[in-house]
Amino acid sequence: MTPRTATTAPADLSAPTSPPAEPPTWTGQPVRRVEDPAILRGWGTFVGDVAARDATCLYAAFVRSPVAAGRIRSITAPPGVRLITATDLAGVRPIAPELKRPDYVRVEMPVLATDVVRFVGEPVALVLAESAALAEDALDSVAVDIEPTPAVLDAAAAVRPDSPLVHDAAFPGDPNTTVDARLTTPGFDAALQSAATVVELEVSCGRQSAMPMEARASHAAVDRGTGRVTLHTATQMPHVVRTGICDCLDLDEDLFRVVAPDVGGAFGAKMSLAREDVALVFLARRLRRNIAWIETREENFLAAWHSREQRYQLTAAFTEDGVLTALGADIVADVGAYSCYPVTFGVEPLMAFAELPGPYTIAEYSVRSRAVLSNKCPIAPYRGVSRPVQTLATERIMDVAARRLGLDPVTIRQRNLVATFPHTTPTGLVLDQASHQEALVEAARQVDLPGFRERQAAARAEGRWLGIGFSCFAERTGYGTPAFAARSMAITPGYERVNMSMDPSGGVVLRIGASPHGQGLRTSLAQLVADKLGLRPEEIRVVHGDTDATPYGWGSFGSRAMVIAGGASSRAADTLRQRLIDIAADQLECAPEDVDLREGQATVRGTGIGRPIKQLARLAHHNSHLLPAGELPSLEVSATYDPGGTFSNACHVAEVEVDELTGAVQITRFLVVEDAGLLVNPAIVDGQVHGGVVQGIANALYEELLYDDRGILVTTSLMDYLPPTLAETPDIEIIHLASVSDATLTGAKGVGEGGTIGAPAAVLNAVSDALSPLGIELTHLPATPSRVRTAIRTAQARLSSEGALR
Amino acid sequence: MTATVPLRLLVNGERHDISVEPRRTLADALREDCQLTGTHLGCEHGVCGACTVLLDGQPARACLIFAVQCEGVSIRTVEGLSADDENLHPVQQAFWDHHGLQCGFCTPGFLMLAAGTLEEDPERSDEELRDILSSNLCRCTGYQNILAATRAAAAQMRP
Ligand code: FES
Numbered sequence A: 001m002t003p004r005t006a007t008t009a010p011a012d013l014s015a016p017t018s019p020p021a022e023p024p025t026w027t028g029q030p031v032r033r034v035e036d037p038a039i040l041r042g043w044g045t046f047v048g049d050v051a052a053r054d055a056t057c058l059y060a061a062f063v064r065s066p067v068a069a070g071r072i073r074s075i076t077a078p079p080g081v082r083l084i085t086a087t088d089l090a091g092v093r094p095i096a097p098e099l100k101r102p103d104y105v106r107v108e109m110p111v112l113a114t115d116v117v118r119f120v121g122e123p124v125a126l127v128l129a130e131s132a133a134l135a136e137d138a139l140d141s142v143a144v145d146i147e148p149t150p151a152v153l154d155a156a157a158a159v160r161p162d163s164p165l166v167h168d169a170a171f172p173g174d175p176n177t178t179v180d181a182r183l184t185t186p187g188f189d190a191a192l193q194s195a196a197t198v199v200e201l202e203v204s205c206g207r208q209s210a211m212p213m214e215a216r217a218s219h220a221a222v223d224r225g226t227g228r229v230t231l232h233t234a235t236q237m238p239h240v241v242r243t244g245i246c247d248c249l250d251l252d253e254d255l256f257r258v259v260a261p262d263v264g265g266a267f268g269a270k271m272s273l274a275r276e277d278v279a280l281v282f283l284a285r286r287l288r289r290n291i292a293w294i295e296t297r298e299e300n301f302l303a304a305w306h307s308r309e310q311r312y313q314l315t316a317a318f319t320e321d322g323v324l325t326a327l328g329a330d331i332v333a334d335v336g337a338y339s340c341y342p343v344t345f346g347v348e349p350l351m352a353f354a355e356l357p358g359p360y361t362i363a364e365y366s367v368r369s370r371a372v373l374s375n376k377c378p379i380a381p382y383r384g385v386s387r388p389v390q391t392l393a394t395e396r397i398m399d400v401a402a403r404r405l406g407l408d409p410v411t412i413r414q415r416n417l418v419a420t421f422p423h424t425t426p427t428g429l430v431l432d433q434a435s436h437q438e439a440l441v442e443a444a445r446q447v448d449l450p451g452f453r454e455r456q457a458a459a460r461a462e463g464r465w466l467g468i469g470f471s472c473f474a475e476r477t478g479y480g481t482p483a484f485a486a487r488s489m490a491i492t493p494g495y496e497r498v499n500m501s502m503d504p505s506g507g508v509v510l511r512i513g514a515s516p517h518g519q520g521l522r523t524s525l526a527q528l529v530a531d532k533l534g535l536r537p538e539e540i541r542v543v544h545g546d547t548d549a550t551p552y553g554w555g556s557f558g559s560r561a562m563v564i565a566g567g568a569s570s571r572a573a574d575t576l577r578q579r580l581i582d583i584a585a586d587q588l589e590c591a592p593e594d595v596d597l598r599e600g601q602a603t604v605r606g607t608g609i610g611r612p613i614k615q616l617a618r619l620a621h622h623n624s625h626l627l628p629a630g631e632l633p634s635l636e637v638s639a640t641y642d643p644g645g646t647f648s649n650a651c652h653v654a655e656v657e658v659d660e661l662t663g664a665v666q667i668t669r670f671l672v673v674e675d676a677g678l679l680v681n682p683a684i685v686d687g688q689v690h691g692g693v694v695q696g697i698a699n700a701l702y703e704e705l706l707y708d709d710r711g712i713l714v715t716t717s718l719m720d721y722l723p724p725t726l727a728e729t730p731d732i733e734i735i736h737l738a739s740v741s742d743a744t745l746t747g748a749k750g751v752g753e754g755g756t757i758g759a760p761a762a763v764l765n766a767v768s769d770a771l772s773p774l775g776i777e778l779t780h781l782p783a784t785p786s787r788v789r790t791a792i793r794t795a796q797a798r799l800s801s802e803g804a805l806r
Numbered sequence B: 001m002t003a004t005v006p007l008r009l010l011v012n013g014e015r016h017d018i019s020v021e022p023r024r025t026l027a028d029a030l031r032e033d034c035q036l037t038g039t040h041l042g043c044e045h046g047v048c049g050a051c052t053v054l055l056d057g058q059p060a061r062a063c064l065i066f067a068v069q070c071e072g073v074s075i076r077t078v079e080g081l082s083a084d085d086e087n088l089h090p091v092q093q094a095f096w097d098h099h100g101l102q103c104g105f106c107t108p109g110f111l112m113l114a115a116g117t118l119e120e121d122p123e124r125s126d127e128e129l130r131d132i133l134s135s136n137l138c139r140c141t142g143y144q145n146i147l148a149a150t151r152a153a154a155a156q157m158r159p
């Protein structure tokens, strides 16, 4: 796939220049973040703060369905309560994301449930009051009468012919099946038949919440004069929110502004259009009142998107030497009751479909991957999307096969990891230059596998259970329009666009369509641009998250911002740099090639002669008649970048000790050897790895959203849903490798999701390794103490009954 | 339940004469009545610690205490951590230097927890620091740099 790039600028200047020859001053440095001082002082602006500073706003609270499936009989409230139901929203279109695939079944999500409710927590009405507390009081007074109907709570049952339907839709295949993707390579059956050994395994994952520390929050403010609404909302994609809401309300986009101020974490959970936001904007316009909605933690668990629930039935054919020749997978993702906008409920199964072979040279592949509806909270992307489970699948297969073939976990992986690039996978993805083999070898060297085996044996002799687990993966990052187009998305994200200008004082403003939520993108982009322009990062002001102030863009998700917005920023900076150089060359009467931009000066190389860049900026604005012929006044450029994508890679290693009595797992060491290409800000990269790994450990051992047999969510507080604290968190060691890949403009690969992708498999492999004398292979996430304990007890009972028989 | 009672809060050395419902939490009173929005709410049920403030020097969950219980108590929030707008408190400085925050939503809570702890006793052992920092939740940082920053601040604050 060739990257698609475009730069707009005065026509004669559109060719990019080569980057400065000298080593960069800022790129590659752990520069302290420009974002931090305000937040450290408590001067940040999160959406809740916008609401707290607005004494006039009404507060909305949503009435939510207490049953998983049913027909609404009535919704009533005492006099004086401002109750809004679906009837009041007549004319508002439902949210109905689309995939242009023959197997895709389109389902609609009304802004408020109309006649039917489809999951516990679904909004059926809302109340408005003068304060959040009064809104909560009003909520308590609303009576909802719903006639329960049979609920679909299990994906395996949902596809049976006699299953109730979550939606009355025409399902071309099995009931409740909304995506059904299939592929089998021609040599698959033959490879399976000629295998020395075939590993069959089922792996699965429970539901997880992305659980950003800031739950969702929105504040719709209306300009009474014009009726124009500004929505401050905690989102990862403000422009897409604007489009989505305008589509629902049949509104021109210029009549509506979306602002994502400081966003308190998101991890994917804030990249889907919230039906609550549509209601808020509609009512603000209708009532000409400002309205805020601050989601509670309980609501966040109930209704703010779930993720991960999926099951893989796997068949893996190996040669005697441990070469994986064919991989078969039947994948079922329980996607809940609705499709998320814009990426749809195809996101998990289709990513699993395309990317399961991972970093391995698997020649033959057969896959069926389905999205199946249920009466549960809809799924949406969460850091890693299906890849934590994909990686669990391939990495558990490797370890099971290794045990069977008498190989160690490093050797079997070495025999299967991709080593030559570019490598085309069975689904046509192209792995660019990376270091899969090198990362594994370095990880094995660091942890001293033979030494660990000795310690493990000694511990076992004392009745202690130590284990080690490896996990290798390729993390697809920074993919643009071509990748999303391959997924047949009606709304096809991908490119990023930036506008860059230098004002008369020499200050640079970079306006980006991407919209970070804690990643420090302002700092990283400023570092890249500062190097190109010979300025300091603090002289580059990055503006994001405001649809009135930034070019249309797709936001921050899929480990894309540094690659794509970074590439576009780099492009724009190249163009601006060239313009400054041309102006300077004209002023200094030298050739442009001889001009360098450094430390705020445009200088003639090898001489002390130069001009401050500030002076050039003033000249371009205030004395434009002195500019070289053909040079336009002012200093504004735009650039777009839309790459095909790149793959970061990593090898994670976990060492654990399992408590036989309680089933508790303690992680005693965690190592990450990762390769994200060029690191623009290594401190920020390490932070992404740290946070990702701990979310992966959470997925491995602790966090699970649980429904009871009536479809009622029972994990609705932080007393039931258990994110790790520091006490459960090991020290995380990181080693960086840096492949040089030409798949991205800057050489940077994305890094946002890797930690989350690799850690669950490393931990489950380690726990299974620890318990291997009992023949235990753990395959379900999370491996909570009770599950581990049950596995131990069952295995011990089996072994002792086998012993008794002998 | 809308009757309000007059209340005088002492926050960061300044008097705030406000009028609140008896059921109003300290967190809401700080954020809305005192307009000090640096104190964040992550759960409102006492687990996450995002709302941590200092009450007479002791870290406390502002979502679990009523504002009316805090009359006569010296309240310190993140806005009052540094002595002035020019300088940062050693804990703030250390979080900046060690990349101890990402989205920053949990940060005020961790800063107050660390500051309260270290101002009381900067000689705490590493084990104690780990233990104390496990009171609060952060979803972004994986805690590595929060611990590193707190250790650095402790070193700075030791006499
Ligand atoms: S908001 Fe107070 S502990 Fe979470």
Ligand code: FES
Binding pocket: A213, A264, A265, A518, B100, B101, B102, B103, B104, B105, B106, B107, B137, B138, B139, B140, B141
């Ligand atoms: S920095 Fe985001 S929750 Fe801690």
